[in-house]
Amino acid sequence: MGKSQKKKSMRRHNPMRVPDSHLPKGLGAASASKQQAMQKMESPDALERKWACVAVSSLIQNDPSTRRLLQAKNVVGALITRLSDSEEEVVIEAVGALRNLCIDGGYDICGEMYNKNIMAPLRTFPAKISNVLSLYLENPKAAPQNARKVIYEWADNVITILWCLSETSNKALNAINQISLIPFLMSFLASRDKLPSAPVASAAQCLYVLTEDNRPAVEEVRSNAAYVSCLFDIIRSETKAREGDQASEQRPATLRLLACGILRNVSPLPPSSSAPADFDRETVIPVLLPETSSISLLEYSSRVSQLLEKMDSEPQIEKLSLKNTPKSDHKSTEELELERIETKLRSIQLALEILTGVCATLPDADLVPDEENDEDEAMDGADDADENTAMHDEPATEARSPPANTSFLSSLVEPLLLLIQPTPLSFPPHSGASPHPPTTSALSAIHVCALECLNNIFLSLSTSPNPTVAADTESGRKVWSTVSSALQSVGTHFGPGQERRKDVWEIGVGALWGIGNIWKGSLVPQEGEVQLLMQFCDVTTSDTVRIRCLGALECLAQHPQSIDLNRTISQYLLSILPSEHSPSPVGVEPMIQAASALIDIYSDENLPYDVNFRQGGYVDRLAQSIEGFRRTVRGIDKRKEGGRELRLRGEEVRENLQAFVDYRRDLGF
Structure with a gap:
């Protein structure tokens, strides 16, 4: 079944980056302006070089067509050259342009930067920034406000580039490991009260990424008691910053989340750190749960639509300006609110990413803090006195959400189920x-991350059964219905630009399989969801996803009274097996899964739906598949990664299949 681990390949390099497929293509600015900007990058006049960097930075931001055009003209190489410019202002503007390229261009551009040796000039910047910032911190009046603003923005941009590069490739990560970046980043966290929040947040995000499965960084943070103490201080001291002005409240909350994520990355923490015995339960989850339970995605989606309508209906200075003139830096009230909403949504996403890792490592279903000691913090003020009515606070989703009749469901699963429901945006x-x-x-x-959490939770429950949860069949049915309804709302049209719909389904069917295993036999299958699962199983190119679909179908087939849908599912599973003269139409692992599922479904001949097995002559069809099954399993290459384990699994299922056929024939029906 497989838990969803927090992987670099599953996360964007920057939470502010919008995938190209989500962007309007547009025509960008006039080609003449692009050509002029590139030509002036090499001008002997420093002011023109600076202007060129600024122009390029503006042209590429969230405009994929312009970005690709400039890439073809080696904008990356030209900007990297400017990092060694004799004029400091040119260097600073070039860093800003490269930062925008990292954010909007993604991994490909980051890889191009590394291949064009961006690390050579970049590795010198942290020391320069540290020296200047040290002077400013020691004597705040040593430079005017504008000078301080420039160095803060420069630091933010340099850190963001390093953060993006660290997720590009192992080669880039190894190069970053060589420049002693951890002390530089920790200095921002240690001085967070004296610095603007933007570079501090970027330093924390970069540190969070660097400590993901990166032993040199992990060991450096773990072995320094001052670093660990600083991160714990952030978690403890920033609680009150959640209140106050909307424009500034989210970064401190995000910083707390990042501190939790960094400490999880470097765990186990040394005994000298005074960390609690159960770090996840006592520290991490009480920080994450309030964040994941604090918003309604539907309300935010509606608010964004209202803001967009208002912006469209009001004449904007930008719209009245001459074509190709520079845009104003002024942002309207609506634009600022849109940015605040996005920042909040990204904070939720971050909390879910960290929670995914927590759920992936939990051995059982005991996921939430102790109710007596940590209830207020974990539930963020929720009243747990009447758990059976907790869901009625959300009328719009009441019908599809499970009753909060256990601390497990009310504290962790319930907020996640709300976060998987798609909105119009x-x-x-x-x-x-x-x-x-x-x-x-x-x-x-957010939908994808919430489903990854649910997948891990229900896998934990199915591998380490909890009798109390399993006995609550009504909650099981409603949890299944909620996830299934969300997937059906997302739809199965996965054309260009719709990659996220596919991601939701691929993770979602894994969650369904876990739910099905816990409440097997209690879930009443519906014709529509059965057909959708079979349809998705047919169109997916991933054996892993196909196995998840088959696993979910197997669970639905075991509802005793659903005889017709049991027949539909079993015939579909039989179609996946090889016959005497033709191989399986799917991969080896899905074939093995289908055979195992059929054995499991019909292991009890006294169940009402066993009539399908007898009347359909399934025992003969299974017998006809054994030889083809054996040939397929023997063809597995044990030298390939995972091949030996798969071969053993296949041989085990083949033996079970032969024994099952013999058993059913001995019964005489």
């Missing part, structure tokens, strides 16, 4: 671009 429409790509990108990422 969750995915780009099939006919074109999203009305607001940043919101769409954030919402779809």
Whole structure:
């Protein structure tokens, strides 16, 4: 079944980056302006070189067509050259342009930067920034406000580039490991009260990424008591910063989340750190749960739509300006609110990413803090006195959400089920671009992350059964219905630009399989969801996803009274097996899964749906598949990664299949 681990390949290099597929293509600025900007990059006049860097930075931001055009003209190489410019202002503007390229261009551009040796000039910047910042911190009046602002923005941009590069490749990560970056980043966290929040947040995000499965960084943080103490201080001291002005409240909350994520990355923490015995339960989950339970995605989606309508109906200075003139830096009230909403959504996404890792390592279903000691913090003020009525606070989702009749369901699963429900802005429409790509990108990422958490939770429950939860069949049915309804709302049209819909389904069917295993026999299958699962199983190119679909179908087939749908599912499983003269139409692992599922479904001949097995002559069909099954399993290459284990699994199922056929024939029916 497989838990969803927190992987670099599953996360964007920067949470502010909007995928190209979510963006309108547009025509960008005039080609003449692009050509002029590139030509002036090599001008002997420093002011023209600076202007060129600024112009390029503006042209590429969230405009994929312009970015690709400039890439073809080696904008990356030209900007990297400017990092060694004799004029400091040119260097600073070049760093800003490269930072925008990292964010909007993704891994490919980051890889191009590394291949064009960006590390050579970049590795010198942390020391320069540290020296200047040390002077400013020691004597705040040593430089005017504008000078301090420039160095803060420069630091933010340099850190963001390093953060993006660290997720590009192992080669880039190894190069970054060589420049002693950890002390530089920790210095921002240690001085967080004296610095603007933007570079501090970027330093924390970069550190969070660097400590993901990167032993040199992990050991450096873990072995320094001051670093660990600083991270714990952030978690403890920033609690009150969640209140106050909306424009500034989210970064401190995000910083707390990042501190939790960094400490999880470097765990186990040394005894000298005074960390609690159960770090996840006592520290991490009480920080994550309030964040994941604090918003309604539907309300945010509606608010974004209202803001967009208001912006469209009001004449904007930008719209009245001459074509190709520079845009104003002024942002309207609506634009600022849209940015605040996106920042909040990205914070939810981050909390879910960390929670995914927590759920992937938990050995059982005891996921939430102790109710007596940590209830207030874990539930963020929720009243747990009447758990059976907790869900009635959300009328719009009451019908599809499970009753909160256990601390497990009410504290952890219930908020996640709300976060998987799609909104009108969750995915780009099939006919074109999203009305607001940043919101769409954030919402779809939240849905995927929430489903990854659910997948891990229910896998933990199915591998370490909890009798109390398993006995609550009504909650099981409603949890299944909620996840299944969300997937059906997302739809199965996965054309260009709809990659996130596919991601939701691929993770979602894994969650369904876990739910099905816990409440097997209690879930009443519906014709529509059975057909969708079979349809998705047919179209997916991933054996892993196909196995998840088959596993979910196997669980639905075991509802005793659903005889007709049992027949539909079993005939579909039989179609996946090889016959006497033809191989299986799917891969080896799905074939093995289908055979195992059929054995499991019909292991009790006294169940009502066993009539399908007898009347359909399934025993003869299974017998006809044994030889083809044996040949397929013997063809597995044990030298390939995982091949030996798969071969053993296949041989085991083949033996079980032969024994099952013999047993059913001995019964005489």
